[in-house]
Ligand SMILES: Nc1nc2c(ncn2[C@@H]2O[C@H](COP(=O)(O)OP(=O)(O)OP(=O)(O)O)[C@@H](O)[C@H]2O)c(=O)[nH]1
């Protein structure tokens with residue numbers, strides 16, 4: 479990569495075996511030559527296949543191919559290669575003219591785009607190749623090279639993070655030198671591929687896309703300013719000239735707006751989908767009805783606590799208090815989860831009725847509630863019960879020490895021991911029920927996750943991803959409703975059972 483006319487194609491011309499040189503077109507004159515991403519490959523003697531890829535530079539003054547086109551071509555090429563899996567990217571080359579006395583805006587722009595496409599992690603696979611050494615004296619060249627290497631807004635940040643700088647003197651030897659250096663590198667995945675293929679970002683949301691987006695916006699802003707100036711000058715100029723100038727500006731503006739629109743439209747779906755077919759989506763089977771034993775067992779536990787409260791009051795007042803408060807906290811958490819799930823279930827119903835992927839995506843994005851919250855409610859309740867169980871077990875172990883029976887001849891200790899054991903057993907029963915409910919939620923949260931993936935995959939589309947997704951969604955909603963119904967009385971029942979316990 480690199481700006482127009484720096485010698486990218488010439489470099490490739492020098493890298494390929496002699497019989498392929500005719501295929502590499504080197505520019506003549508000032509016009510930019512390369513307007514496509516052009517791979518060229520050959521087999522080495524030891525059986526490896528090398529593929530070198532020429533790219534057009536980012537250059538907003540070029541006619542026909544916009545910078546957005548260039549970005550799309552590069553991104554699509556990299557993603558196809560990555561998904562094709564037979565290619566491994568070992569090197570990225572940025573070409574710069576050592577003969578440039580000053581580094582202009584286009585060079586900075588190209589360098590910025592290059593950095594955003596690569597990302598820091600791939601910089602160790604980067605070589606900055608300097609060309610046109612025959613146009614400078616050795617002294618000049620060396621001095622400029624030093625400047626380029628040490629300047630904070632040029633190559634220094636790249637070199638600091640693992641990039642290398644190498645000279646190319648227009649000979650096959652120096653080009654081969656660069657290629658061989660890169661072939662030894664561990665393959666890398668550039669940032670744009672990570673963003674689009676792995677993180678499923680839209681082109682305009684990638685680092686490179688965002689960079690281009692803000693540049694186009696900046697150009698538009700400048701243009702609007704120029705238009706304003708033009709309007710002011712209109713009064714002094716002849717009409718014809720003005721009209722021509724205004725037409726020219728209108729054309730530029732239209733081009734920029736179209737480019738912005740193009741960028742927003744992203745990569746062609748065929749690249750994203752044809753090479754990466756959506757996973758076959760299997761609808762989840764219907765979910766079993768949620769267990770309600772937990773409420774029954776919790777009520778029983780509270781009754782036990784109430785029954786034994788007086789006998790434990792003197793020696794172990796903490797036990798009834800912690801068991802009861804844990805149960806009441808649980809009842810409150812269930813109340814919140816039932817309300818939340820009820821609300822989400824009705825939202826999901828309207829999403830399902832609309833069959834609109836975007837609403838589904840939005841729902842999943844802004845509302846991870848059913849996924850995490852209710853599952854978390856039960857997991858936390860079970861965890862709290864485990865703590866209570868451990869505490870009671872710790873107390874009971876002191877009762878089991880030798881000599882215990884002698885110290886409590888009057889039988890009070892024996893009674894307490896019995897009470898603690900009964901409460902412990904009942905608490906364990908409740909903890910087991912809670913674990914069952916955690917397990918009950920797991921396939922449902924997984925199913926929601928799968929629907930979410932399917933919805934994500936359908937980026938850009940409007941109708942629902944798949945009819946099987948609708949089936950799953952229906953089953954999920956049914957399960958959420960069944961949960962609400964099963965647990966809607968839980969808080970009330972438990973509060974009632976807890977009446978009379980002095981918390
Ligand atoms: N003197 C001199 N000229 C060079 C050198 N490298 C390339 N050129 C010339 O510079 C011009 C542009 O080179 P290309 O290789 O086409 O540049 P490019 O980077 O591929 O340009 P685009 O395809 O337009 O992006 C051509 O006329 C080359 O012959 C060099 O090291 N020294």
Ligand SMILES: [Mg+2]
Pocket residue numbers: 486487488503504505511512532533
């Ligand atoms: Mg070229």
